[in-house]
Structure formats: C-alpha cells, structure tokens
Amino acid sequence: MTADTPAGGAPRSRRERPAKPALTRDGIVAAAARLVRAEGLAKVTMRRLAAELDTGPASLYVYVRSTAELHAAVLDELLGTVAPPPASGTFAERLEAVLTSYTAMLMEHPGLARSALAARPSGDNYLDLVERLLALLAEGGASPGQAAWGVDVLLQHATATAAEQSARDADADAAGDWDALVEALRGASPGRRPHIAALAGPLLSGTPRQRLSWGFRALITGVLATPAPDHDDDIGRTP
Structure with missing residues (x-):
C-alpha cells in the first residue's frame, strides 16, 4: 500500500482520501x-480545467471534443442567466429587453463575447432563448420565415455589439482612436465630404446603450417589413 506523508504528520493511505x-x-x-x-x-483551457477538476486533460476529451466545443457549452450555460421577457409592454419592448439582457451577459464576459461570434451553442438554454425570440416576433405579426431569419439577424447584432465593445475595452489605444475619429469627422471638408460635414454631430451622438436600442428597433421594424423567401427543410448553412 502506498501512502502520503503530510508535513508534521503520520503517513496517510491514499485509500483514506475522499473519493x-x-x-x-x-x-x-x-x-x-x-x-x-x-x-x-x-x-479556460483543457489543461487549466483539468487541474481545477484534479484530472488529466485527456480525461476531458471523453466528454468535450475540443476547446471550441467547450466554449460553446459554456456560452450555453451562461445563457441561462438571460432574463425572460417582461410581463408588460409591447412585443417590441419585451423583445428588446431580452436581447439587451443577452448583450449585457456577453459584455460581462469579454472573451466569451468574441467567441460567441463563431460558437454554435445547441443546448437547452440556447434553444429556450431562440424559442422566446420566435414567440415574440410571431406575437408582433412576423411570418414564420421572417421570424426564423429575424432571430438570426437580431442575435448577430447583439453579439457583434458585445464583441466590439469588449475589444475596445481591452484596447489601450481606444481612447486615442476615438479622439482621432472625432477630429477627423468634425474636420471634414464640406466641399469634398459634404454629408460628413453636415452630420458630424449625429454621427458621434448617443450613448452605446441608446445606439444598441435604436439598432434593435430598426432591425425589428425591418424584419416585419421585409418579405422572407419560402423556406423548406433543407439546411442551407455549411459547417
């Protein structure tokens, strides 16, 4: 029988350790x-996670095929924190509230926001989120095709916004880049770039929250106003 010897103590058999x-x-x-x-x-690498679980990385690959799959599963786990639709308000207000909660969750985890651009979660929490969005779009009068494609566009806007914000938050030069953009827009020549010169103020206006909200409302309006092609059961995307 092998044994470990704690500092200052008697040897203790490994069989006595908690399983x-x-x-x-x-x-x-x-x-x-x-x-x-x-x-x-x-x-969150396989090696770091294995150490956390007191096992070897190879053991994890029995359950998770790759780091990308692990990140997608983590995303699905955290999607469980997205708030359900409020009980009151118009369908568009309730839809925006769910999408804003989803965006806020991603912004709390910057690396996850960037990973979510490529990750393809397929767990219960993701399916629940899609179900909520489809139901709200249907409530607003979207056809099945509009709702199906609309969910994709709305989630892309939310995910890209969160990823963009997280990248800026991590960029030490972000403030300087913004100052340079402000100077360039405000200094645009009316002769060469009349539209920029006239609209420099609106181009730079609004808080990130206001712009996110406006984007959702614009997309929701567009989804309902844009006919969707007929759909069949064929899967149009490739891996």
Missing part, C-alpha cells in the same frame, strides 16, 4: 463556467 466526484459533461461545463466568471474565457 473524487465522477466526471460528467455537465460537471465539466459548470466548472468551466465558474472559471470564466472568475478568470475570463482566455484562462
């Missing part, structure tokens, strides 16, 4: 989500 919990996919994803909250997505 480690069995690995499961749900347990691995939950541990990864805790690491994202504490340390950020960049720290």
Whole structure:
C-alpha cells in the first residue's frame, strides 16, 4: 500500500482520501463556467480545467471534443442567466429587453463575447432563448420565415455589439482612436465630404446603450417589413 506523508504528520493511505466526484459533461461545463466568471474565457483551457477538476486533460476529451466545443457549452450555460421577457409592454419592448439582457451577459464576459461570434451553442438554454425570440416576433405579426431569419439577424447584432465593445475595452489605444475619429469627422471638408460635414454631430451622438436600442428597433421594424423567401427543410448553412 502506498501512502502520503503530510508535513508534521503520520503517513496517510491514499485509500483514506475522499473519493473524487465522477466526471460528467455537465460537471465539466459548470466548472468551466465558474472559471470564466472568475478568470475570463482566455484562462479556460483543457489543461487549466483539468487541474481545477484534479484530472488529466485527456480525461476531458471523453466528454468535450475540443476547446471550441467547450466554449460553446459554456456560452450555453451562461445563457441561462438571460432574463425572460417582461410581463408588460409591447412585443417590441419585451423583445428588446431580452436581447439587451443577452448583450449585457456577453459584455460581462469579454472573451466569451468574441467567441460567441463563431460558437454554435445547441443546448437547452440556447434553444429556450431562440424559442422566446420566435414567440415574440410571431406575437408582433412576423411570418414564420421572417421570424426564423429575424432571430438570426437580431442575435448577430447583439453579439457583434458585445464583441466590439469588449475589444475596445481591452484596447489601450481606444481612447486615442476615438479622439482621432472625432477630429477627423468634425474636420471634414464640406466641399469634398459634404454629408460628413453636415452630420458630424449625429454621427458621434448617443450613448452605446441608446445606439444598441435604436439598432434593435430598426432591425425589428425591418424584419416585419421585409418579405422572407419560402423556406423548406433543407439546411442551407455549411459547417
């Protein structure tokens, strides 16, 4: 029998140690989500997660095929924190509230926001989110095709906004870049660029929250006003 010898103590058999919990996919994803909250997505590697779970990286690949799949699963886990639609308000106001909550969740986890541009979650929380959005669009009068494609456009806008903001927050030169843009727009020549010269103020106006809200409202209006092509059951996207 092998034994460990604690500092200042008698040898203790490894058989006396508490048994480690069995690995499961749900347990691995939950541990990864805790690491994202504490340390950020960049720290969530298979090696780091294996150390957290007191196992070897190879053991994790039995349950998660790749880091990309792990990140998609973590995204789905955190989608469970997206607020449900408010009980009152128009369909558009309630739809915007859900999308804003989704965007805010991504902004809390900058690395996850960038990963979400490519990740393809398919878990229960993602499906629940899509179901809510489809129901709200249908409530607003969207046809099945408009609702189906509209969800994609709305989530793309939310995800891209969160990823853009997270990239700016991490950029040490962001403030200088903004100052340079302000100077360039306000200094535009009316002769060469008359539209920019006339609209420099509006181009620079508004808070990020106001612009996000306006974007959602513009897209919702456009979804309802734009006919969608007939759909069949063929899957049009490729991996």
